[in-house]
Amino acid sequence: MNWKVYILAITAFAVGLVELIVGGILPNIAKDLNVSISTAGQLITVFAFIYALSAPLLLSLTAKIERKRLFIISLIIFTLSNLMMYVSPTFPIVMIARIISAMSTSLVIVLSLTIAAKLVEPRYRAKALSYVFIGVSSALVIGVPLGIFVTESFGWRSVFLGIAVLSVLSLVLNIIFLERMPVTEIIPLKTQLKSLADVKILSAQFTTLFMLAGHYMLYAYLTAFLVEAFDLSASWISACYLLFGVSSVSGNALGSWLNDKLGTKKTILFVVASFAIVLLIIPFTIIALPLFLIITVFWGALSWALTPPLQSYLIQIAPKTSDIQQSLNTAALQIGISIGSAVGGIVFAFTSSAIYLSTFGVIFVLAALGCAAISLRNSSASQSTEQHT
Template sequence: MNPRIYLLALAAFVAGIDENLVGGILPLLSRELGVSLSAAGQLTAVFSLTFALCAAPLLSFTARVERRTLLIYALLTFAVGNLGSGLAVDYWMLLVCRIISAASCALVVVLASTLSASLVDARLRGRAIGIVFMGISGSLVLGIPLGIALSEAISWRAPFLLLGALALVIAVLLRATLPTFASRPPLSLLDYCRQLVIPKLLLAQLVSVLLLTGHFVLFAYLAPYVQKTMGIEGVSLSYLYLYFGLAAISGGFCGGWLSDRLGFRRALVLIPALFTVVMAMLPWATTSLFSFLALYAVWMALSWTISPVVQNYLLHSAPEAGEANVGINTSAMHLGVALGAALGGVVIARGSLEITPLVGALMTVFALAAACLSLLLSRPGNSAMTSGDPL
């Protein structure tokens, strides 16, 4: 595997920390900023919604910019947003800085995925994208536990300031080692919209939206959920995120491997099916520490397998519009995160924290249905599909 892919994974790692950090320090943010738990949780929803809305327009407006240069500029803007978050004087300033971070993060993640696929042969695309998503899931291993520890020991501001500094370092490393890439032919927003009127591609995007909506109904509120159901908090919570992060890293790798070995079409159905079953079982896993650790680790691993599979499916289905579809998919994923965080807030406010896994499982049933319909539509004489990936 091209070693430069690991640098792109490092950029994705920092982006993943920023997106997931708030979920780990949610109770602390709520207390320090003087806002409700639900309001603090909406920082995740706003970040992901901004990400979802900005990815396609930013890719369209920057199509003529050389891709390595664009990635470096995106990282520098990302650094500014996080440094501002660390210096925020109130909830609203933090919200604005999170929007700046999210918009730049959209470019970082999309470019990391597409450039990694450009650095390898087509037969290795799934694994290359999987490595990038291992960087994102790896943020759960080191980033979120570190964020929790820094927040508890120093301040909730410390993780944001550290992220800003890390982004600057990574920008320098990429400038020195990553090759240049040709700019893309300009695509209008209408060109992006045209991809969404192709039924099989739209349904594939919905797989990401719906599965991650289901996942984040619980994951955005995992810290208070674990505190209430298992009594785990403080430093112990950071160790728990470390454990879950290790499981998530394995999921990113397995998703890419399954996409290449089992076939991206088979994997597109298998993963939502398994995820639905596992998530429906989560409420009963809290009866003992062993069952909790075992089943929740499987849940975390499965949540990171879907992205490499869907993106590989899209790249093979419409190779001429690869960056556009991956950009849309990155927006789709973050739309799912935003919807999941928002829906979880509604469930908590009007129902109960304990039922969030069941609400999430209901959403992933729809993801499975979307996957099946997409494959059904792709079967009759679709020349864009590779002949080496039989059902």
């Protein structure tokens, strides 16, 4: 396999840090910028929303630009957005920096996947793409606890200076070693959206959206929850995020294993239903930190366990537009994050407590369960019709 894929994985790691790292340091950002925690939480909401919109739109608008050139430009803009975060004196400017960062991040990640697939022979394509995803998931595991540590030692702005330095290093590596990539045909956005006219596809995408919305009702404000429930120090909060991150990454393996054992449809229903139960339990774990940590393992694992079976399901029901569905599923995921963190911020501001955010999140997860049931029912009906014809 082409060793340059590892450079793309490093790039994905550097860029992937920027989205989730804010969740762990929200109180610090809020205090420094003189805004409420719920207001600071909108930095997550806006990032996810802009990310979801930017990937398909920017790819369509930049379809004629040579891929390496576009990749380098996106990385430069990403670096500048993090430097802007580092020097921003007010919350509005920080928000503008996050918007620019979200737009550039969406392009860098999508182009990393596209370029990785072109660098290798077809038989190594899945492996190459997995390395890029490992870069992103590693950012989830390492990023938040590392961000908390750096914030406590040097201040929250230093986190984004560090990300800028990492992105510069990856920028240099890509400029030196990455070859030019010819422009390939980009599927028009209108064509992508047309596929959502199918009820079973649309409801499957909404399953991801509502699942992530329910998840981020609490996860976006996990630091505030840990301080309120257990009065934890920064080091303990960092440890909790690390435990959650490791559990989340293992969730991919869990989802694949369940998919093999139970089948795609049963796995989807099982994971979503189990996730709703875990969210209901979380408020009752504040009586003891060890109990919360045990539930955190299940929470983290189930939060990512849906991805393998659902993507497998999308390929099964829409084989001709499978690439489009993966792109749209990523957008649905980001919109879910945006909605969950936004609604979570509203509830947090209204109640002045993070303890029962997961309880409200269950409403979204039940909606996800309903969407999954609709999709699976329509899928079964379609297969039954095909068999009779």
